[in-house]
């Protein structure tokens with residue numbers, strides 16, 4: 001996918017002026033500090049959004065700092081203002097020509113982004129705003145800062161892809177200011193050995209100029225799955241984690257870090273021997289993954305449907321570029337986290353329709369609003385709660401506000417209208433705990449011609465599967481919350497990470513029970529929590545009898561390629577070994593021994 005193209009810079013500025021609000025991709029950042037002491041980065045784990053799978057282990061290198069920005073400026077006498085503008089034009093032209101040169105020596109999306117960035121430096125609207133500022137007496141540097149700030153505000157207001165383009169804007173501002181001052185260009189430092197590049201955000205020009213002989217991976221504080229960093233990292237097949245938050249500032253230059261782009265973790269303090277082994281394995285795996293074409297099945301032909309987890313239309317389009325056979329979890333609430341008022345049925349239908357459009361001939365599983373706990377939504381969660389993870393979240397909100405749910409179901413039905421038999425729309429409720437809840441939800445879905453299902457993420461729902469499933473067509477196991485509630489351990493707590501591990505045999509036993517009931521009642525059982533993104537655990541889930549797996553787009557091919565290497569019998573043996581283990585790490589080791 002490329003969001004860049006010839007002349008895109010002009011379109012981007014123009015769209016910022018006219019387009020409406022597109023929902024931004026909210027980042028979920030979990031910081032896990034394992035150690036402390038003088039060296040802040042000695043034992044630290046930070047989680048961001050993995051956008052390119054793969055493991056890398058190398059020294060941290062930070063991008064060269066951006067120039068200090070002027071907060072005021074000298075007042076330019078009237079007679080010198082035209083010359084000051086000429087000085088800006090000369091600096092901007094130099095920057096644009098330098099970028100043109102790099103574009104000529106790059107190819108594919110890298111060349112496109114460099115070309116587009118050069119186009120942004122030449123943008124008439126931006127230059128006109130700088131000229132207006134200089135004519136009002138500002139010096140060139142301050143005029144550039146002010147003009148850029150105006151466009152950044154517009155891009156942010158537009159949201160989505162446009163908001164991600166603000167990095168490009170700041171980048172051209174910084175390059176022009178450095179040029180005006182005769183300073184070194186900000187960006188990539190020259191390095192000799194191997195390194196993992198850390199940045200607040202990478203500019204298109206820097207990402208496109210990355211030398212993969214030296215740079216083994218990328219970690220950025222900001223950015224999103226569709227940012228240029230992600231686009232080019234995908235093209236370069238460079239393990240990449242974006243939106244990792246300010247916590248990454250604790251990783252000091254020169255410290256060794258281990259990054260895992262499939263799960264989005266950045267870790268210092270790893271055992272060097274183990275890290276090197278993990279990198280080697282990851283490279284071998286990458287070669288196999290690159291050869292995997294889907295659809296997913298075990299070596300002996302046992303089919304497992306491989307689906308993708310998405311949160312909006314952008315993510316759905318990215319998923320459509322993978323081998324995913326459809327969407328297994330559409331987290332609708334993620335589009336409304338910053339909404340203060342409930343969107344109308346038509347507005348919601350338009351939003352859902354864009355997601356459906358990415359998979360016009362495949363299954364899409366829509367989850368109704370999972371508001372509450374770590375995802376509060378202003379218009380849905382009315383009161384403060386002492387214990388929100390155990391509070392009125394997910395389907396529970398609709399007990400006192402059924403209309404909120406039925407309006408969403410109406411919008412889903414409206415968006416799904418006209419989708420043929422090849423493209424079923426399934427709808428599931430989060431946080432179902434009882435048979436009554438599943439019956440009630442199913443009746444609301446059926447009234448609207450929708451196929452009802454429930455997430456199994458509360459242990460009670462797994463244990464009562466025989467009473468819950470008869471009301472439904474399918475269930476999808478949310479292993480993130482199922483683990484949290486089974487182990488009584490907050491999923492966001494770094495101290496409890498050893499408990500919030502879906503390899504916990506207690507969790508696997510609940511999954512086994514759910515699968516057995518699913519089998520007996522002919523109810524499809526899927527898994528859409530993070531467990532489905534772990535290739536080894538995916539084999540265990542298959543051995544337990546799960547019919548479909550839904551994972552982040554970055555994990556789809558990795559899971560599919562792993563399944564293709566094992567037989568159903570091996571999956572079943574792995575599942576039996578995991579179930580019989582004492583704990584999560586024992587289960588992992590036992591399964592590795594069987595499947596490795």
Ligand code: PEP
Pocket residue numbers: 329331370457477478479480481482528529530
């Ligand atoms: C889960 O709990 O496993 C799940 C998929 O839902 P979420 O992570 O959105 O709570």
Ligand code: MG
Pocket residue numbers: 430457478480481
């Ligand atoms: Mg959940």
